[in-house]
Amino acid sequence: MSEAVPQAAPAEARRASRGPRRQRVPVALLVPALLGLAFLTLPLAGLLIRAPWSTMPQRLAEPEVLEALRLSVFTATAATVLCLVFGVPLAWLLARVDFRGKGLVRALVTVPLVLPPVVGGVALLLVFGRNGLVGGWLDEAFGVSLPFTTAGVVAAMAFVAMPFLVVSVEGALRGADARYEEAAATLGAGRWTVFTRVTLPLVAPGIAAGAVLSWARALGEFGATITFAGNFPGRTQTMPLAVYLALETDLEAAIVLSLILLAVSVTVLACLRDRWTAAP
Amino acid sequence: MTRLLDARLVAERGAFGLDLPLRVGAGETVALLGPNGAGKTTALRSLAGLHALSEGHVTLAGRDLDRPGRVWVAPERRGIGVVFQDYLLFPHLTALDNVAFGPRRRGLGRARARQLAADWLARVGLAELASRRPRELSGGQAQRVALARALAVEPTLLLLDEPLAALDARTRLDTRAELHRHLERHEGAAVLVTHDPVDALVLADRLVVVEDGAVVQEGDAETVTARPRTDYVARLVGLNLYRGRAEGHSVRLDDGTVLTAADAIDGEAFAAFPPSAVALHADRPEGSPRNVWEARVAGVHRHGDNLRVQLDGPLRAASDVTPGAAAQLGLVSGMRVWAAVKAAEIRAYPA
Numbered sequence: 196m197s198e199a200v201p202q203a204a205p206a207e208a209r210r211a212s213r214g215p216r217r218q219r220v221p222v223a224l225l226v227p228a229l230l231g232l233a234f235l236t237l238p239l240a241g242l243l244i245r246a247p248w249s250t251m252p253q254r255l256a257e258p259e260v261l262e263a264l265r266l267s268v269f270t271a272t273a274a275t276v277l278c279l280v281f282g283v284p285l286a287w288l289l290a291r292v293d294f295r296g297k298g299l300v301r302a303l304v305t306v307p308l309v310l311p312p313v314v315g316g317v318a319l320l321l322v323f324g325r326n327g328l329v330g331g332w333l334d335e336a337f338g339v340s341l342p343f344t345t346a347g348v349v350a351a352m353a354f355v356a357m358p359f360l361v362v363s364v365e366g367a368l369r370g371a372d373a374r375y376e377e378a379a380a381t382l383g384a385g386r387w388t389v390f391t392r393v394t395l396p397l398v399a400p401g402i403a404a405g406a407v408l409s410w411a412r413a414l415g416e417f418g419a420t421i422t423f424a425g426n427f428p429g430r431t432q433t434m435p436l437a438v439y440l441a442l443e444t445d446l447e448a449a450i451v452l453s454l455i456l457l458a459v460s461v462t463v464l465a466c467l468r469d470r471w472t473a474a475p
Numbered sequence: 476m477t478r479l480l481d482a483r484l485v486a487e488r489g490a491f492g493l494d495l496p497l498r499v500g501a502g503e504t505v506a507l508l509g510p511n512g513a514g515k516t517t518a519l520r521s522l523a524g525l526h527a528l529s530e531g532h533v534t535l536a537g538r539d540l541d542r543p544g545r546v547w548v549a550p551e552r553r554g555i556g557v558v559f560q561d562y563l564l565f566p567h568l569t570a571l572d573n574v575a576f577g578p579r580r581r582g583l584g585r586a587r588a589r590q591l592a593a594d595w596l597a598r599v600g601l602a603e604l605a606s607r608r609p610r611e612l613s614g615g616q617a618q619r620v621a622l623a624r625a626l627a628v629e630p631t632l633l634l635l636d637e638p639l640a641a642l643d644a645r646t647r648l649d650t651r652a653e654l655h656r657h658l659e660r661h662e663g664a665a666v667l668v669t670h671d672p673v674d675a676l677v678l679a680d681r682l683v684v685v686e687d688g689a690v691v692q693e694g695d696a697e698t699v700t701a702r703p704r705t706d707y708v709a710r711l712v713g714l715n716l717y718r719g720r721a722e723g724h725s726v727r728l729d730d731g732t733v734l735t736a737a738d739a740i741d742g743e744a745f746a747a748f749p750p751s752a753v754a755l756h757a758d759r760p761e762g763s764p765r766n767v768w769e770a771r772v773a774g775v776h777r778h779g780d781n782l783r784v785q786l787d788g789p790l791r792a793a794s795d796v797t798p799g800a801a802a803q804l805g806l807v808s809g810m811r812v813w814a815a816v817k818a819a820e821i822r823a824y825p826a
Contacts, residue, residue: 375563377523377525378559379576380524380550381523381524381550381551381555381556381557382551382577382580382628383577383580388580397565397566
């Protein structure tokens, strides 16, 4: 970042010492770049500037805020666990096993990444709704119904967050040296043991990053949740839904809730610092 | 010596084909020696079960491990220990747990496996480094941990892939001696893959030279070094090697040159002599040498304490001369000299 605008004399010296020559940044690139940066950061600054800092402690202690926060953290965590349980094996399958139609499977896995979440919510409703393909059977056989329940929130979150985990873990698995697994095999470890004793520890950082990313995605989930699970305080009203609702009645409350989500996002980014912002 | 390993390794990788018969006795160490890309590592991987044979077989201690279409034993059930080229110590485990990994998989409890691992680490002289992670070990130490890890499962067959290639010269010397000690003590069979003739000569009881996926020469160190059969082996052991037809002491080479050798044989033959046997003269030498020819100096390089002179001419050959002799001759590239080799220095043997 620091060498974006080279200045005459010191830049010459630096250029000589840094080896490959560096070029001036053309104005035609620099201006839109700075405008883009401002566009990304100004709204966040606005949020901080308009925040009701004086009444913040009371605001944070309001039962509705705490309830929404508690529900959000609980459901996002549960969704992340679901993502781990199903996503890690799926990523392993994609990274380590050759099978027909793998390209198609990978494409299907990533669909929720680009699908508008509200469409995901509608799709979930069609499948897990009381009259849906799986939902009807779940209801008859077990008396379980997902829509408009906390479990439904978790399902909606897992649906949108799982691709992040799968993509992240698959990348980590591909990056990990598969010869460690061969070494483990020659020492007498079967495939399951190799997976638990060697593969998992080797890609643990990738899994952690994927989990954090999934958790953040789940925490911010709005469209699929409100479509599939509705907006019931204490049951399905997560933070983003509470923000949306508060916006119509109490702007300050919306700002406070937004700030909490922002703080969580920044924390997540800090956790992923090494992996995401230290790009080449 | 009972034969422990009996294999014919046939594998295909694109245009490259490997067809390698291999037999190793109990307590014997065989070195697969060859240039990069000769198929040595593929051979090792097929023995370990990391690469399936397309034909042939692997039989270890009377048990078939791989017979394409009939028998396939997975690597984890083969009882074969492998020391990989870059060791592949598990980075998330300590040295002790790396060594205990194999015994644990063979059903030993954690405490007993660790005790066994500690014994092995002590045997390779690393008892005090048991709690270190691989990244905290030097190259030589990592190599010894890798060896202990492979030996801790008491393998019937031990495979070593370029075990010393990643070490610097000094460490290499010590580690080579140490490795030799352990190989001597190992009761099973051992197969060592290397492209370094010194490693092969020091560590192995028998050499199998592989080029382009096939065995070009096989034998003990003495035979291979004294009687190379390909240019590759000749270069490795530092001999000038020629092929021709022998009649008595004369060997007529393909280009018409006739060499007079110490041995009298008939038929297709190799003739070989060391660079130190080639004397260089400014003028045609008088007297005893039977083999004299005019040559052009193609290059001069340092070689130990001497200079190695590459000669072109009717015979391409290498000659070792002292710096004094080189100064006296005023050796420079392109100049013409006379080369002479005594007949007693040239060995001839059937091709």
